[in-house]
Amino acid sequence: MSDRKPLLRVTRRALLSSAAGAATLAMTPRLFSPAIAQAAPFKVGMMLPYTGTFAKLGQFIDDGFKLYVEQKGGKLGGREIVFTQVDDESKPEAATDNINRLIGREKVDLVVGTVHSGVAMAMVKVARDTNTLLIIPNAGANDATGPACAPNIFRSSFSNWQTTFPAGKTMIDAGHKNVATITWRYTAGAEMIGAFAENFTKNGGKIVEDLTLPFPEVEFQALITRIAALKPDAVFSFFAGGGAVKFVKDYAAAGLNKSIPLYGAGFLTDGTIEAQGEAANGIRTTLHYADNLDNPANVAFLKAFKTRNGKDGDIYAVQGFDAAAMLDIGLTAVKGDAGARDAMVKAIGAAKIDSPRGPLSFNKAHNPIQNIYLREVRNGRNELVSIAQAAVDDPARGCKL
C-alpha cells in the first residue's frame, strides 16, 4: 500500500466555474433563484482508491463514469457535470474524514464511491447523517443495502451476497463436494465466502477449511501449501485487484491449477486478467458481467471505452458507466433541479437500464437486480459459460425501506 497522503484534486474547470458562480452571486444577490441554481454545474465527488491494491479498479470506475458523461456532451439533465476527487487508498480509518471533506469543503452534489466495503460503510454512515446522495459503484457490503439502506443511497454494483450465492450451486453441479475457501479477512471476503457457503452447504457440499489472511496482504505461500495438503475437490476464493493477480500467479506457480480447480467471485479475474496471463486459464467465476456478452449495449460500451482509454473495459468500468446513467435518469426526471430529491430518487429507483451487463433494475433497498453469469477464462477473456442465476435479487435483510 502507498503511504501517500490522501489526494484531493479539484478540476480547473470546476474551480473556475464555482469562482465565477460565487462572483455572480456576490454582485447580484436578488437574482439568485432556483433557475440559477439549476444552471450551475452539478458537482460529483469521486471517492475512490487511486493508489494501493485496488488502484486500477478505482481508475476504471472513474473512466467509465466520465465516458458516459462525455457521450452526453458533458451534461446530464441539462446540468454541466464537474468533478472533484479524493484518493481513499482503501483505508477505512481515513474514510470519514475523506467523505466529510467532499461534502463539507467541496460541497459536492453527489458522492460516487467506493471499491472497499469497509470504506463504503463509513461513507454510508456520513451520507445518511448528512442526507447526501451516494452511488456506490463497487463495494458490496451487504449492510449498505440492508440495515443501513436509505432513500439517498444507491448501488450500481452488487451486494457481496449476490455475486457468490449462485456459485454454491454451480460448484455442486460441477461435481465438487469438498471445497476449501480462501480470502482476505475483511467484510467483503467474509460476506462473499459466507454467501457461497450458504448455497453450497444447502445443496450438500462440505467446506473442508476456510483459509484467510489480513487485507491487503499477499503472502499466500503458506495457505497454498495448506491447500495442497488438504487436497479438496476445488477451491473457492475472493481476491481482487493487485492481490488477485498475485494469488492466481502463485496458485499456478505451485502447480495447483493442474490438480485442484480454482473458482471464485468474478473479481478474481476481472480487471486483472491481462496481468495474470496464462496463469488464469480455466478459472471459473460468477459475476454480473462477462466480456463477450453479446448485447448491443456491451458491444458499443467496449468499443467506446477502448477508443477513449486504449484499454479493454471490465466490470469496474461498467459499474462507473451505469452510475452515471443512474444520475442521468435522476437529473433528467427533475430537469436538472437536484433539489427535487424525492422525485430524483423515485426515478432512479424505478429505472430499467439497458446496461452492458444486461438488464439492470433496482430493488426497494436500491441494490441492483441482475443476472449472475458463470464465466471461464479462455483466450485471455472472461467468457460466458451460462447464466448461473437469472435476475438475482439480494434479500436486503434488515432494510426497512
Ligand code: PHB
Ligand atoms: C469490496 O470490498 O466490497 C470489494 C472490493 C473489491 C472488489 C469487490 C468487492 O473487486
